[in-house]
Amino acid sequence: MSDSAQPYVLSRMSGRVLWLTLNRPEARNPLSSAMISALKSSITLANNDREVKVIVITGSGKVFSAGHDLKEMSGRTLDDPLTREQRVNDVLNSCADMMMSLVKSPKAIIACVQATATAAGCQLVSMCDLAIASENAKFCTPGVNIGTFCSTPLVGIGRNIHRKHAMELALTGDLFSAADAVRFGLLNRAVPTDFLMEETEKLAQKIASKSAIGIKAGKDAFYQQLEMPIEAAFAHAGASMVAAMLSEECEEGVCAFFDKREPQWGDL
Numbered sequence: 001m002s003d004s005a006q007p008y009v010l011s012r013m014s015g016r017v018l019w020l021t022l023n024r025p026e027a028r029n030p031l032s033s034a035m036i037s038a039l040k041s042s043i044t045l046a047n048n049d050r051e052v053k054v055i056v057i058t059g060s061g062k063v064f065s066a067g068h069d070l071k072e073m074s075g076r077t078l079d080d081p082l083t084r085e086q087r088v089n090d091v092l093n094s095c096a097d098m099m100m101s102l103v104k105s106p107k108a109i110i111a112c113v114q115a116t117a118t119a120a121g122c123q124l125v126s127m128c129d130l131a132i133a134s135e136n137a138k139f140c141t142p143g144v145n146i147g148t149f150c151s152t153p154l155v156g157i158g159r160n161i162h163r164k165h166a167m168e169l170a171l172t173g174d175l176f177s178a179a180d181a182v183r184f185g186l187l188n189r190a191v192p193t194d195f196l197m198e199e200t201e202k203l204a205q206k207i208a209s210k211s212a213i214g215i216k217a218g219k220d221a222f223y224q225q226l227e228m229p230i231e232a233a234f235a236h237a238g239a240s241m242v243a244a245m246l247s248e249e250c251e252e253g254v255c256a257f258f259d260k261r262e263p264q265w266g267d268l
Contacts, residue, residue: 007023008038009039022059030069032091033094036098054108055108065121067120102127107212108129116139122186123155133196135190136193139186159226165184214250
């Protein structure tokens with residue numbers, strides 16, 4: 001099968017965990033228009049699938065994702081009717097929409113970073129709820145090396161890590177190690193390469209055993225309050241907690257705790 005006939009994103013279920021794999025390894029899994037569209041569609045399908053409780057995003061081959069397709073962004077693709085400005089705008093807007101779909105998803109989303117993540121690929125890691133990487137993975141935002149600046153990747157990255165670490169990534173364009181990424185706050189942890197899939201699966205299955213309804217409400221409240229002044233954040237989070245504590249789902253969880261049994265969670 002030719003590369004063009006291969007799906008851009010591979011899907012497989014493991015229990016109630018959906019694994020999505022970026023599937024253009026020879027091209028370093030670029031976030032091209034086609035890849036962005038395929039990933040957004042996969043997330044949308046998963047959001048509407050009751051069987052899916054956790055989503056894992058990983059890459060195939062020697063790179064997690066090299067970011068945007070420079071040929072596409074520079075207007076060097078064949079038969080492109082758009083001007084370069086239109087093309088860049090379209091790609092960035094569709095990418096931002098896809099990134100926000102990760103935050104807005106009711107499912108927990110984990111990045112499983114098997115190799116290097118650069119530019120928008122690094123942004124993709126930052127926009128997932130959790131991230132685990134191979135200890136050999138590296139991270140960079142190298143726009144400065146080609147006369148631009150990774151401004152859009154810094155939107156997500158800058159909300160994960162301290163601004164001085166974010167600016168060091170952007171101003172140097174250097175590759176940073178997985179250990180640095182953990183220290184910066186971009187990753188939850190880095191593990192030996194041979195154990196990456198196992199550790200990610202273990203984490204995903206643990207989360208999949210929790211209440212999908214509780215996670216949806218909690219995730220929504222968490223990301224909303226982050227952008228609020230602290231007093232408004234407490235009010236918003238408090239209202240969310242009240243609703244959660246009065247829900248049937250919480251009643252089931254409390255009863256299961258006192259009855260010393262496994263809770264029978266509802267589905268979204």
